[in-house]
Amino acid sequence: MLEVVDLHVRYGAIRALQGVSLRVAEGELVALIGSNGAGKTTTLRTISGLLRPTQGSITFEGVDITRAASDRIVSLGISHCPEGRRIFGGLTVAENLRLGAVSRPRSEAAAVAEDLAMVLELFPLLRERRDQAGGTLSGGEQQMLAIGRALMSRPRLLLLDEPSLGLAPLMVERIFATIAQLKERGRTILLVEQNVHHAFDVADRAYVLETGRITLDGPAGVLRSDPKVEQSYLGVGGVAL
Amino acid sequence: MTEYAIQQVVNALSAGSLYALMAVGLAMVFGILRLINFAHGDLMMIAAYVAVFCIGAGLSLLVSLPIIVGATVVVGLLMERVAYRPIRGAPDVAVLLSSFAVGQILQNGTLLATRLVDKPQLIAFPSPEALSGVVTLGTITIPKVNVASFVVGLLLLGLLTLFVTRTDLGLSMRATAEDVPAARLVGINVNRVVATAFAIGSALAAVAGLLYSVQAGQINPYMGFTPVLKAFIAAVIGGFGSISGAVVGGFVLGFLEVLVTALSGIGDLIPAGSVPPDVLGFLHQWLPAGLASWRDAIVFVVLIVVLLVRPQGILGRRDRTDEG
Amino acid sequence: MTGDRLRRAGGPGAVILLVSAGLAVLEASGQAFWQGLAINLGIFTILTLALNLTSGFTGVFSLGQIGFMALGAYVSAILTLPVGLKDAYLSDLPDWLAGVHLDQMAGPVPIGFLGATVVAALLVTAIAWLVGRVLMRLSGHFVAVATLGFLVIVRVVLFNADTFTRGSRTFSNVTPNTNLWWVWIWLLVVVYVVWRVKRSPVGREMLAQREDRLAAQAIGVRVLDPRLVAFVIGAFFSSVAGSLYAHFITSFSPTVFYFDLTFRVITMLVIGGMGSVSGSILGAIGIVGLTEVLRRVEDATLLYGLSQIVLAVIFIVVITVRRDGLLGQREIPLDRLFLRGGLRRAAATVPEADQRL
Numbered sequence: 001m002l003e004v005v006d007l008h009v010r011y012g013a014i015r016a017l018q019g020v021s022l023r024v025a026e027g028e029l030v031a032l033i034g035s036n037g038a039g040k041t042t043t044l045r046t047i048s049g050l051l052r053p054t055q056g057s058i059t060f061e062g063v064d065i066t067r068a069a070s071d072r073i074v075s076l077g078i079s080h081c082p083e084g085r086r087i088f089g090g091l092t093v094a095e096n097l098r099l100g101a102v103s104r105p106r107s108e109a110a111a112v113a114e115d116l117a118m119v120l121e122l123f124p125l126l127r128e129r130r131d132q133a134g135g136t137l138s139g140g141e142q143q144m145l146a147i148g149r150a151l152m153s154r155p156r157l158l159l160l161d162e163p164s165l166g167l168a169p170l171m172v173e174r175i176f177a178t179i180a181q182l183k184e185r186g187r188t189i190l191l192v193e194q195n196v197h198h199a200f201d202v203a204d205r206a207y208v209l210e211t212g213r214i215t216l217d218g219p220a221g222v223l224r225s226d227p228k229v230e231q232s233y234l235g236v237g238g239v240a241l
Numbered sequence: 242m243t244e245y246a247i248q249q250v251v252n253a254l255s256a257g258s259l260y261a262l263m264a265v266g267l268a269m270v271f272g273i274l275r276l277i278n279f280a281h282g283d284l285m286m287i288a289a290y291v292a293v294f295c296i297g298a299g300l301s302l303l304v305s306l307p308i309i310v311g312a313t314v315v316v317g318l319l320m321e322r323v324a325y326r327p328i329r330g331a332p333d334v335a336v337l338l339s340s341f342a343v344g345q346i347l348q349n350g351t352l353l354a355t356r357l358v359d360k361p362q363l364i365a366f367p368s369p370e371a372l373s374g375v376v377t378l379g380t381i382t383i384p385k386v387n388v389a390s391f392v393v394g395l396l397l398l399g400l401l402t403l404f405v406t407r408t409d410l411g412l413s414m415r416a417t418a419e420d421v422p423a424a425r426l427v428g429i430n431v432n433r434v435v436a437t438a439f440a441i442g443s444a445l446a447a448v449a450g451l452l453y454s455v456q457a458g459q460i461n462p463y464m465g466f467t468p469v470l471k472a473f474i475a476a477v478i479g480g481f482g483s484i485s486g487a488v489v490g491g492f493v494l495g496f497l498e499v500l501v502t503a504l505s506g507i508g509d510l511i512p513a514g515s516v517p518p519d520v521l522g523f524l525h526q527w528l529p530a531g532l533a534s535w536r537d538a539i540v541f542v543v544l545i546v547v548l549l550v551r552p553q554g555i556l557g558r559r560d561r562t563d564e565g
Numbered sequence: 566m567t568g569d570r571l572r573r574a575g576g577p578g579a580v581i582l583l584v585s586a587g588l589a590v591l592e593a594s595g596q597a598f599w600q601g602l603a604i605n606l607g608i609f610t611i612l613t614l615a616l617n618l619t620s621g622f623t624g625v626f627s628l629g630q631i632g633f634m635a636l637g638a639y640v641s642a643i644l645t646l647p648v649g650l651k652d653a654y655l656s657d658l659p660d661w662l663a664g665v666h667l668d669q670m671a672g673p674v675p676i677g678f679l680g681a682t683v684v685a686a687l688l689v690t691a692i693a694w695l696v697g698r699v700l701m702r703l704s705g706h707f708v709a710v711a712t713l714g715f716l717v718i719v720r721v722v723l724f725n726a727d728t729f730t731r732g733s734r735t736f737s738n739v740t741p742n743t744n745l746w747w748v749w750i751w752l753l754v755v756v757y758v759v760w761r762v763k764r765s766p767v768g769r770e771m772l773a774q775r776e777d778r779l780a781a782q783a784i785g786v787r788v789l790d791p792r793l794v795a796f797v798i799g800a801f802f803s804s805v806a807g808s809l810y811a812h813f814i815t816s817f818s819p820t821v822f823y824f825d826l827t828f829r830v831i832t833m834l835v836i837g838g839m840g841s842v843s844g845s846i847l848g849a850i851g852i853v854g855l856t857e858v859l860r861r862v863e864d865a866t867l868l869y870g871l872s873q874i875v876l877a878v879i880f881i882v883v884i885t886v887r888r889d890g891l892l893g894q895r896e897i898p899l900d901r902l903f904l905r906g907g908l909r910r911a912a913a914t915v916p917e918a919d920q921r922l
């Protein structure tokens with residue numbers, strides 16, 4: 001479904017990605033792990049068109065999207081729930097969700113309403129907070145809103161960047177339960193996580209990114225017992241932050 | 242005395258709504274692009290010249306209005322496309338200076354155009370029938386155009402509020418102003434949002450330009466400079482980048498200016514004997530008749546004080562540091 | 566070592582001698598038009614260098630510079646006005662000022678004019694220090710806007726202080742003291758000072774914090790001081806330019822010192838390259854020359870406004886395609902003119918060194 005080949009990205013003189021290749025098949029949940037600054041966020045931002053690669057290609061369902069505009073990428077079916085949530089704090093919860101569907105044509109109004117119902121069923125809390133400004137939600141609530149907003153475009157591929165970042169353990173559990181639920185419903189997800197234990201619990205496959213290069217990949221179960229992964233990512237630092 | 246006060250309040254409301262119309266345009270663009278568009282005032286000027294042309298051709302106000310607004314919007318959109326889009330992401334100051342250059346082009350282009358059609362630089366503005374004359378309420382007489390400015394301003398600002406709270410495009414605009422990368426991630430076409438902001442700003446500037454010209458009675462190619470500075474002050478007072486702030490700032494500025502004008506020489510208006518001579522002497526000394534000519538300086542001092550004391554303005558929030 | 570220094574001084578020295586000789590010829594030729602153009606060029610170069618110091622070095626954009634110029638022009642013109650003229654012309658001046666007349670001559674040299682220029686510049690510097698202490702705290706475009714506010718305030722003051730300035734009426738009868746040599750000497754002083762500032766520790770701080778204010782703060786560069794120093798010195802020289810201008814055109818009104826002039830100087834600076842001394846000089850030469858040509862075209866075709874349009878278009882094109890202007894922060898390494906390898910080798914090595922600043 002998604003095929004990334006030999007991606008190179010730089011920020012001025014900094015080479016953030018130096019040949020990243022990965023693929024995500026329909027219905028799969030793929031985890032992308034790596035330490036701070038490895039280039040995980042950069043990979044996702046390049047897929048969704050916020051950054052331009054200097055080399056390499058990105059194909060989504062057979063369409064070359066390497067240089068496509070970000071709004072077109074959303075229309076094609078990729079939704080990116082960014083690191084740090086980035087909800088619109090001055091807008092209400094309802095407005096945030098509405099904007100999630102902004103790329104969809106008016107003719108899909110009925111489908112949008114369905115998706116809204118689905119999101120509110122997934123996160124009942126958001127229904128109560130509908131008219132509250134997004135910026136006044138708690139961190140966990142904001143994360144739910146961010147995921148909900150990303151789902152409102154009815155994406156065929158969902159990119160999640162560190163959804164558990166900065167959340168209390170209980171909330172982390174809830175978020176991962178939601179991710180598992182989304183997977184069960186057949187969503188295709190590319191998940192970036194520092195919380196490697198949890199990521200491996202839900203993922204089918206995983207890639208390990210180190211300083212801009214993929215160094216390991218394989219089924220989550222196999223990687224989990226890889227000695228190198230165990231040492232670098234499942235040690236003390238691997239437990240919930 | 243009460244009549245004087247009421248008239249001044251109406252003046253303030255009328256001036257305030259013109260400032261608000263202008264400030265909103267500046268604030269929308271600034272909110273999204275961090276661009277202070279000094280050429281915004283020249284859109285007023287363009288509208289005024291198109292109006293002279295239309296009215297001169299014998300068109301009625303109703304027919305002229307769409308032409309005036311349309312032409313101004315086209316100029317506003319061109320300005321964005323040709324001058325500002327290519328330098329998006331350049332340092333603030335480079336963009337600010339470009340906007341001055343754009344202003345120079347519009348002003349001198351108009352100057353050239355007036356020369357080519359053999360018109361003088363300074364043209365008397367032919368006031369449309371509907372906006373001429375006065376409204377009389379009991380003993381109070383108010384120029385029609387002042388009433389119109391206030392009413393039209395309020396109406397347009399109301400429509401704008403509906404637009405930014407009810408429509409997808411309006412919400413997209415607010416979202417983009419908050420966080421450009423996040424807006425792009427939800428699928429907002431930022432170019433379209435920017436163009437919309439310019440188009441709306443230009444349309445509001447066109448209406449403001451028309452009303453302003455009727456009030457001033459004459460137009461020239463440089464007429465936009467002072468209003469845009471004032472609108473800018475209004476936007477800063479309200480907390481730059483916020484639409485509601487710009488509206489509040491516009492009215493605050495309108496009142497401030499009218500206050501300065503109304504208070505200058507106030508001692509002469511008070512019948513002798515009705516207040517103690519000390520008070521009258523105080524008024525003569527501190528609020529002399531010449532105070533009004535210091536108005537612009539006073540307003541700018543207020544701007545600088547606001548910038549220093551409350552850089553986020555009256556309603557504004559602190560600038561966030563955004564990435565991406 | 567001394568030989569090297571001498572050789573380094575050789576390049577600039579040669580240029581100074583050459584230009585001086587050229588000026589002497591121009592002076593002797595009696596070609597009033599070219600003399601006027603040269604004076605204009607000198608004054609604009611001073612203004613551009615002053616703005617470069619204030620804004621190009623620090624990245625703090627001041628739109629108020631012409632306000633300082635205006636104050637310099639008015640103050641010095643009032644000071645040099647002979648007593649008789651003052652009585653007739655500025656009859657309401659307070660007594661302490663009415664008696665002042667800096668029109669003394671030392672032989673052929675109008676030292677009164679020099680005194681007036683310096684006194685005006687010091688006064689302006691004091692004002693700039695007060696204003697700068699307040700405004701330099703602001704950041705980015707807000708400095709630009711606040712300094713623009715300063716320009717508007719100066720204009721309002723000039724219009725209203727008619728006891729001193731005659732308000733909106735033309736201030737004329739200024740003694741025509743400015744000539745080629747005055748401008749040339751002041752220009753040399755300004756180039757020397759700006760150049761020295763650029764190479765001084767404080768100048769390095771200015772350029773460092775221009776690149777990245779937060780980083781500069783983090784590594785302990787004082788942000789306020791270098792900006793204020795740049796602002797104040799720039800104001801001093803702008804005032805000097807104002808005095809020279811006033812005693813050159815001899816009659817003016819507050820409208821002269823407003824936005825057109827501001828924008829023209831900014832164009833010279835940006836086209837030459839913000840942060841480059843030689844760039845400012847080239848920018849001033851280019852724009853003054855171009856303006857003169859365009860003015861003739863305007864006169865011939867009656868298409869007034871054309872010159873500003875062309876300048877503005879050039880400005881936008883430069884900002885779009887070559888944001889750093891002609892030279893960026895680099896310099897034409899005149900000092901290496903007589904070193905082995907000469908200009909060409911220097912041109913290849915110096916830019917890199919400069920960028921590390």
Ligand SMILES: Nc1ncnc2c1ncn2[C@@H]1O[C@H](COP(=O)(O)OP(=O)(O)OP(=O)(O)O)[C@@H](O)[C@H]1O
Pocket residue numbers: 011014015016034035036037038039040041042043083194564565
């Ligand atoms: N806007 C930027 N400008 C310059 N360098 C950047 C920028 N964003 C990221 N980088 C650099 O690119 C590299 C990869 O960053 P990226 O954000 O992709 O890492 P990450 O794997 O997501 O890390 P984390 O787990 O901390 O979020 C880092 O070295 C980072 O410093």
Ligand SMILES: [Mg+2]
Pocket residue numbers: 040041042083
């Ligand atoms: Mg990251």
